[in-house]
Amino acid sequence: MISVRDAIEITLANTPRQKPVEADFTRCIGTVLAEDVLSDMDMPPFNRSMMDGYALASDDALLAAAKLQVVGFIPAGSNPKFKLQPGQAAKIMTGAPLPEGADAVREVEKVRLLDQGRVVEILEPVKPGLNVVPKGAEVKAGEAVLTAGTYIQAPIIGLLAATGKVKVKIYKPPEVAILATGDELVDPHIKPMPGQIRNSNSFTLQALCSRLGLKSRILGVAKDDKNALRFKIVEGLKYDVLLMTGGVSMGDLDLVQDVLKELGGHFYYQKVAIKPGKPTVFGKVGEKLVFALPGNPVSSATVFEVIVRPALRKMMGYPVYQNPIVTAVLTEYFANHSQRENYHPAVCWYEDGQFFCRPLRTRGSGDIVSFARSNSYLICPIDKKEIYENEPVQVMLREDFYLT
Ligand code: AMP
Ligand code: MG
Numbered sequence: 001m002i003s004v005r006d007a008i009e010i011t012l013a014n015t016p017r018q019k020p021v022e023a024d025f026t027r028c029i030g031t032v033l034a035e036d037v038l039s040d041m042d043m044p045p046f047n048r049s050m051m052d053g054y055a056l057a058s059d060d061a062l063l064a065a066a067k068l069q070v071v072g073f074i075p076a077g078s079n080p081k082f083k084l085q086p087g088q089a090a091k092i093m094t095g096a097p098l099p100e101g102a103d104a105v106r107e108v109e110k111v112r113l114l115d116q117g118r119v120v121e122i123l124e125p126v127k128p129g130l131n132v133v134p135k136g137a138e139v140k141a142g143e144a145v146l147t148a149g150t151y152i153q154a155p156i157i158g159l160l161a162a163t164g165k166v167k168v169k170i171y172k173p174p175e176v177a178i179l180a181t182g183d184e185l186v187d188p189h190i191k192p193m194p195g196q197i198r199n200s201n202s203f204t205l206q207a208l209c210s211r212l213g214l215k216s217r218i219l220g221v222a223k224d225d226k227n228a229l230r231f232k233i234v235e236g237l238k239y240d241v242l243l244m245t246g247g248v249s250m251g252d253l254d255l256v257q258d259v260l261k262e263l264g265g266h267f268y269y270q271k272v273a274i275k276p277g278k279p280t281v282f283g284k285v286g287e288k289l290v291f292a293l294p295g296n297p298v299s300s301a302t303v304f305e306v307i308v309r310p311a312l313r314k315m316m317g318y319p320v321y322q323n324p325i326v327t328a329v330l331t332e333y334f335a336n337h338s339q340r341e342n343y344h345p346a347v348c349w350y351e352d353g354q355f356f357c358r359p360l361r362t363r364g365s366g367d368i369v370s371f372a373r374s375n376s377y378l379i380c381p382i383d384k385k386e387i388y389e390n391e392p393v394q395v396m397l398r399e400d401f402y403l404t
Contacts, residue, residue, distance in 0.1 A: 003341070004274045007269055008322075011268070011282050011307055015311040018172045019171070020034035023169075025167070028160070029157055030152065030212075031171065032151055033149065033168065035168070036147050037144065039139045039144075039145050043137075044136075047102075047135050048097065049097075051108075053108050054090065054091055055092040055105050056089040056104060058127055058129075064122070065123065068122065069118065070091060070118055071088045073091045074091065074093065075096055076093050080100075089120050106122050106124070106126050145163055149319055150319075171317030174241050175214070175215050176217070176240065176243055176312075177219055177236035177243065178217065179243070179245075180199045181222045181246040181295070183253070185197065186221075187199060199221055206218055209312075212316075214312065216243075219236055220232070229259045233259055233263060237285055242290045243291050248295075264286065266283050268284075274342075275340040276302055276365035277343075299365045325379065326397060327355065328354070329356050329392060331357065332358055334380065334386070334387040336387070341380070342378075343377040343378075344380060345359075345362055345371050345376075346375075347374060355395060375404040376401055
């Protein structure tokens with residue numbers, strides 16, 4: 001049995017980043033750039049007015065109450081051809097280019113019009129560059145606006161649009177196959193007969209993948225039978241990653257490792273000192289990554305969070321793999337009965353500048369009812385048997401933590 005830390009390290013060490021692909025920029029949200037993006041022009045492309053007002057030469061209005069002759073109107077989208085002479089100003093709108101001869105803009109709120117609008121009185125003094133973003137101040141043509149390895153969040157989609165980068169190289173998000181195993185499992189729309197239970201794992205895992213922006217394919221349920229397992233596993237190995245649940249512990253019908261081995265599989269580890277989730281297997285068949293997770297719903301979801309998610313993030317090229325771990329104040333006594341690093345379902349919240357954590361009462365790793373109320377994990381080290389109210393604890397936040 002290996003430690004959680006080793007399991008994560010070994011997993012990452014054997015998980016390659018995906019190859020770059022070219023994608024339409026509108027479809028890149030949540031992926032990672034696989035190339036530098038250079039601006040094909042200066043931004044802004046001209047001296048841009050930040051205000052609705054009057055473009056002028058600051059020399060003409062260094063003192064208040066300068067009176068200038070209004071000689072033009074420059075809306076956004078126009079390209080002024082005239083040059084301001086000393087003593088002249090032009091009405092200008094936000095986003096419009098300054099005319100030659102102007103180096104500042106006095107906003108409309110700080111002027112008064114005289115002589116039926118032919119003269120503008122500048123009510124407050126103007127310094128050079130006032131309310132103007134100079135050409136190329138944001139970025140110069142040929143300079144990098146983004147570098148490879150950048151996570152693409154919403155403002156970056158806008159930047160790609162602004163720089164005309166409509167085709168973008170990103171790391172190809174892996175495609176994931178999800179396979180549940182177990183004779184007792186039935187589909188969610190079926191009322192289980194005595195002894196049966198509904199397959200929930202496949203859907204939790206699919207939801208977790210979809211939150212990561214990954215396409216996944218549910219391959220259904222394989223019976224606890226070598227032929228059935230082999231058939232489905234072979235199907236799953238067509239994908240970049242195969243996520244399986246169940247059939248990996250010490251039971252008579254836990255055949256997953258046997259079948260993976262028969263298919264040429266190689267295991268990096270088959271047990272991890274994590275609670276819940278000890279019988280966790282990570283291996284490869286050929287180049288394909290296989291995670292065989294324990295069948296208990298809380299175990300498989302927890303191991304996904306702690307071990308699988310970082311691997312998927314690495315494949316996607318993310319700069320950061322791990323979920324955030326914060327220090328929180330424990331709000332209730334917690335007794336740790338585990339001999340392994342314990343990831344206990346918890347509710348965490350942020351209030352008045354600090355995090356708080358309430359461990360949930362649970363009936364164990366099959367207790368999906370209590371688990372569904374959690375938004376985080378209280379991480380209890382192996383050697384810690386009790387944690388008292390108000391003690392600081394480490395808490396791993398889940399992605400939707402701040403919405404729950
Ligand atoms: P196993 O790891 O196959 O021994 O399964 C451990 C426990 O998890 C058993 O109680 C199973 O019925 C349950 N289980 C296994 N697979 C699933 C699944 N896909 N959905 C919900 N529960 C499951
Ligand atoms: Mg089973």
